[in-house]
Amino acid sequence: MLQAIGLTSTRHRGLPPAVDDLTFEAGSGSVTALLGPPGSGKTSTLRLMLELEPGRGVTYFRGRPLHRVAHPAREVGVLLGDVPGHPARTVRGQLRMLCAAAGVPASRADEVLDAAGLVGLGDQRIGTLSLGMDRRLALASALLADPHTLILDEPAEGLVAREADWLHGMLRSHADRGGTVLYTTRDPKEAARSAGHVVTIDSGRLLADQEAADFSRTRLRPRVAVRSPHAARLAAIISREARAARRSVEVVTEASSSRLSVYGSSCAEIGDTAFRHGLPVHQLADEVGDTGPASRPRDSGVLGDGLRDNGLLRDCDPLSEGEGEGKGGDGAAAAARPATGIGAVAAASRRAAGGRAPAVESAGAQLPPRIRRRPARGPLRPVRYELRRLFGVRSTTLIVAVTLVASAAVSVVLARNGRAPLPNVLVAWPSLLPLPPAALGAGLLGALSFGDEFRYPALAAGRGTVPRRLGLLLAKLAVSAGVALSLGLLVVLVSAESLRLVYGGDLVQVPSNVMSLAASWSGLTVGCAWAGLLAAGIFRVTAAGVAAVLAVPVLMVPLIEAVPKAPTARSMSGLPGRLRELTWLQWPQEADRWVLALVRVVAHPVGTALTLSLSVLVCAYLFTSLRGRVRW
Incomplete structure (x- = not known):
C-alpha cells in the first residue's frame, strides 16, 4: 500500500503552494488514478512522494518512507517523462545498462523486452523509436527490478487508443499480481475506464477520493x-x-x-x-x-x-x-470527505508505523514532517554500469578508430625525414601539436564519461542531477584509465606496424629507456582521460572536459616553464630504497626502475602541469560534491 500524508510543497515568492495538505492512499492490487487539470499539482505531488522536491509530509511505501528503503528501484518503479537515454544506444543496451544500475542480472532486460512487446526492437536505436514504442521502453525500464509500486506521470498522454489500451492493460496486470499502481491523468474518461480508484485534486488540494463506479456516477x-x-x-x-x-x-x-x-x-x-x-x-x-x-x-x-x-x-x-x-x-x-490535516497525518502515520506516533519536529508539532530533497543514488554495480555505458554507443568505437588512423598517418609523416626521435614517432607526437592524438582521444572519452551522463541522465530521471557517489567516480576513473592505457598501447602497436609496412622492419627498435618511456606515455594518456572526466563532472558538459585537457599543454606547461629554475643541490636517486625502509615493504628490484621512471615523469614540465591540473580538479570535484550534499 502507498500512503501519502500531508504533502505540502514549498512556497515560492509568496505564491500558493503547488500541493497543499494532500492526503490519500493507493491500495495494493488496484490501479489508482490521480486526476486533475493541467497545473493542478499532479506532477509536484509525485515528486514530493519520491523526495525529488523539498516540502512537508510523508509517503509510506508498504510502511517505509523511500529514503529508508535499501533498494528503491526494487520497491518503486518510476516513469516521469520520456526515456532519458542516449539516442544512439540500442533498446537492449539501454536496459542492460539500467540492469547494472539496479543490481539485477542482465537477463532481466530480455524478460522485460518480452513483457513490453519490444522483442523485435531490441537492436533499434532509442532515437528512432515512435512515441508508443518510447513509452513501452519507459515502462520496461520502470519494471526492470520487478518493483511492487509503479508511479507514472501521464503515461498515456499523446498515445493512440490502441497503445493507451495496451498500457493500461499492463498496469492492470501489475495490479492483479498484488502490486500498487498510481498514475496521473487529466482525462476523467480515461480515469473512469482504466482505474479502480480515482483521486481528484485541483490547485494542489484534494477534491474527491472515490471508487471508479462512484466517480463515474x-x-x-x-x-x-x-x-x-x-x-x-x-x-x-x-x-x-x-x-x-x-x-x-x-x-x-x-x-x-x-x-x-x-x-x-x-x-x-x-x-x-x-x-x-x-x-x-x-x-x-x-x-x-x-x-x-x-x-x-x-x-x-x-x-x-x-x-x-x-x-x-x-x-x-x-x-x-x-x-x-x-x-x-x-x-x-x-x-x-476524506480526512486531511494533522489529524489525518497522525492517524495514518500511526497505522503505517504500527501504532507508534509519527516523528514530527518539536518546534512545529502541528506540521507534518519535512521532506528533504535527497541526492540521487549511484548504480549498485558501478563498474559494470560504466562499461555498458561506454561501449553501448558508437561514438566510443568511432573515437578509437579516428585516433588510430590519425596516429598511424602522423607516425608515417614524422618518420619520413628521419629527424624526429623514435619515441615521438611511435606515439605520433610532433612538436606542432600540443598533445598527441592518443591523449586527445583519451581525454575526449573521459569527458564523455560524465558529459553524456549529464546530457542523458539515465541514473537520475527527474532529479536534474547525476549522482556524485564515490563508487561511481571510482568506477569511471578505473574504466577510463583502462581505456586510455589500451588506446595508448594500440597506438604504439599500430604506428610500429605502419612504419614496418611503409619503410621496412629496421626502423623500429626497442630503446634502452623503455621503462621510463612507458611510464611517461601511460601517465600522459591516463592523466588526460582523468582531466577530461573530472572537468566534465564539475562543469556538467563535455566541452569543459575537452578544454581542461587542452589547457594542460597550452596554459599550464608555459606557466611552469616560465618559473625560474634554481640549481639542483640534491638528488632523488636513493628514493626507492628510502621508500622501502619507510613502508616496511619488500618489492622486487625491478620496481625501483618504475618508481624512478614515475618520479621523472612527474618532474617533467608536462607531467608537473598534468599533476597540478588533476590535483585542482579533484579538489574542485570533492568541493562541489560536498556542497551539493549540504544543500540537499
Missing part, C-alpha cells in the same frame, strides 16, 4: 452532441419543449456557437425535434460528458449551500457517496 454524465448552423434556435426549442413536458433537460452552448451539449435527452428525440421545425443538423452523436470537479472554498473545505440548493451537488459533487446523493445535508458531505 458523480462526475461523468451521458449527453448528446449536436452541431447545427441554427444552434441557438434549436437550443431554445429543446428547452421550451422540455419545460412543457416537465422533463429535466439541460442544454449547454459550447465555445463554438454552432455546437450544443444536451443532457437528459437522446439522439432520436433531438433529431425529431429538429426535423419538425425544419432545422438542419450536421452532427448528432451520443457522448459521455465531464461535468468538471466541484470546487470548494480553500478555508472551510466544504461545499457551499448554493451549490447544493441548485441541484448541482446531485450530478457533479465528487464528494458525495452513493446513498447520500445530494440528500443528507452537511453531515453526509462531511462523512464523504
